[in-house]
Amino acid sequence: MQDTEYHGRGGPLSVEDKRWWSPLLPAFLNAGRELGYKVIDPNGPEQTGFSVADMTQHGGERSGVSEGYLKRATQRPNLHVVSKAHVTKIIFDKNKRATGVRFLHRGKIRTVSARREVVLSAGAVGSPQLLMVSGVGPAEHLTQHNIPVIADVPGVGENLQDHPSIFGLTFTVKQGSGTDILQLANPVNVKDYIRNRRGPLTSPTAVEGNAWSVNESGEDDPQWPDLQYLFMSGTPFSDWGIYIVDVLGFRRDFFNEYFGSLLGSLGFNIGPMLTRPKSRGTIRLQSSDPQRPPLIDPNFLSHPDDVKTFVRGIKFVLAIGNTSSLRVDHEAKFHDKHLPGCERERYGTDDYWSCYTRQMAQTTYHPCCTLKMAPSSDPLAVVDHRLRMRAVSGVRVVDASIMPDIVSGNLNAPVIMVGEKAADIIKEDWGQGS
Template structure:
């Protein structure tokens, strides 16, 4: 099976690259923007990681022209297929992915090979914004008010909303209720999907039949084309500002400190050469929720006992580094078959007419994130009902749609489990719902396997270590089943739930809470939203790593700017909030160094991304 998947993926990628090469050249996607300047020995700021936040902060620091900025990205240029929204599945476990795996779960991941799952993170210009599923959800306003209440002044919703708007180039229609929450002219283009399957409209109708409103999730309340940061920030900034230098395939191995515990530079490997570059002002670590804690630990910042175990000299004993890992556990495999034409089939995706529609006109199924059709947020049953604890995405396809050639390998489900559970629906049209836990109580860790900077870290997601998370997800499954049972789905689209009993849970009475609890522990996967491993917190919190201005404890001249600083995960997909963190951090840094923060972000320096 792995060999078959590799062959199919290689053939598809080769064909797509051939079709895209000429078109992308015409619209300017192939102009060089990196490695065009010789690397200087000293910069004002060194940004480590060119992902969702690092690209933002590097571009914003360079825009005034008074600072010399170096952006170091471990990966390379975004592959051509990454420009096509509908091909994100092909990017996972490829050259643009770090290809991480989690450690074996103790009470979760039980239906996956070795009780472990692939843990995709972008190793490419733009980071995970280049390989993700392109869902733009900011989170709930209560998330950010809570960050401030936890001792982080300046991070309330009213404080961060201007940065969401600054980053956004909203291409949809405004309405009177939500217009003030959106921005125009920013680097990140946000638009409604251009093409939806009939099931998507059925999903919206189903919600209305259950008494819910159809709302803009990025407005005040949630209830009711590839635009990566490489395209939106790095490329225009590097072309227009000679003070921003970008080096790709530059793997940072260590942050350097002087005797006063001030970060003064970094060591990095590029090609077969180890290099050192110095920072006159700050080093900014934006390597993500996995990479940032790993690099801090390799550089001597972290729990002293853990560093001593690996023979790493302690620069600062910061016990919270690598702790507080949070993610959204997502339930896989809940499937409904439908009438022909209601959802997406494998033949829809491979239809030459649809490929042509995208390549020539930017339309059709490939013009948006494949399969992802919408989300529902259900009111919480405890606490504030408008701070939902469950998100229910609907996908216009099932895991068996491709007979397991690609999908089962991407998520890592055990081949025997896949064969047994999906054998009755292989290749069938249908839809899935994948409830995920918006505000999990369980916490995981990122630790070192060794002092080797090229060794993968140990990622323990530790799903369901808090039993309440299982209970909440069972409720999410029951909510998904309610949606599937509406006339909008059953009558209009012939939806029929795939009632196969998971073999590992057959000792429980099927479809009872106990059965679904077993199912959750076996079939829940990641929603690809790791955060929290360099927690922003006041000094009173022993697990804090950075303060509210994102400065690392115990040292000077070093900040962390990425999703790892989130004290609590946001109620929704995390990429938009990570871009916001980059925007806000840039202003914090400018304020601390008396650099103007009044640059007109609507200037032509940052053209909104357009697709061919």
């Protein structure tokens, strides 16, 4: 890890350099150099360039908020953690003030009262759902589900944003260059991890490097990347479709038709991801029952600029794979089979890549912004600058839903920062000092 002013020391979370990488990672970085990009520190002063993926780890193990924060606080007499519980409602009095929460635990409904406030941290999907089943949200939508309206707040569940990405831009390589995901659990690698905390098991499912590029149209801030590229030494076919079918939900018949000829081959995948998407989605209820999942409509690619940016990103991926560092040194070859569903478009044209984008784009699991922080003049405002809900009292929201717009980086660290800042705000507001 570079020792610069951009890296903190001694905090509750640990960030480490990778402890293992495939032979393809140096080639990926060199490909960036061939294209005129710097190899950068992704947490440094600039983000446009190519980099090794930093890990939120300590000693080769995951460094998370449970270990970094919760474990330290478990002995506090004023902290009680109830696991395997499902909150079903925030309780409000006649003055629209939150007085507690109701939750289901071990088959029984229980109630906890709040003397000061309720802190809502159910995430960008769960927080708006809980507010709506509690009577806070768009009045017309609540009425449709026979939920008594406590407060008409049109912005609850609106403004859903995510980082859509494309998984499937795949290259094959020569033997000895790629990584077979299924080999990560072989006895040699398991032994190396158990004894030394080294080897491929220290690397999260093949993500080895990143790159960032800006919008070539020059319409936006050139210092703010529009696209992130996830470099993975594994491929959709090196694990025989386990990830792309069972995790991402692609149909098995589609997988067999498009990737079937490559089963068992080695290669790499580069996934472009929009860091500044313009499309906006919604969270809505399918029922007044808090245990039923809400309706999530990401509305991906509804803004035409998102498709255009993805097309530019796909072309950049092809340029990376065509560098001598990958094409010559590792015999990288793009899987150029015509995508099922795009047969009417001529291969390689912008129309074809637009069709490819609409067929292959997916979530990167970075939902946010569904209870946006905004001034009261904004019709979709839900919380103020102190994270307090505007239409009701006694509720403070502390999660990714409060973001007005999605950040261009991945959401793990920013959401933790929201929690850190919220803790300071709460202590200030209740006179607790630091």
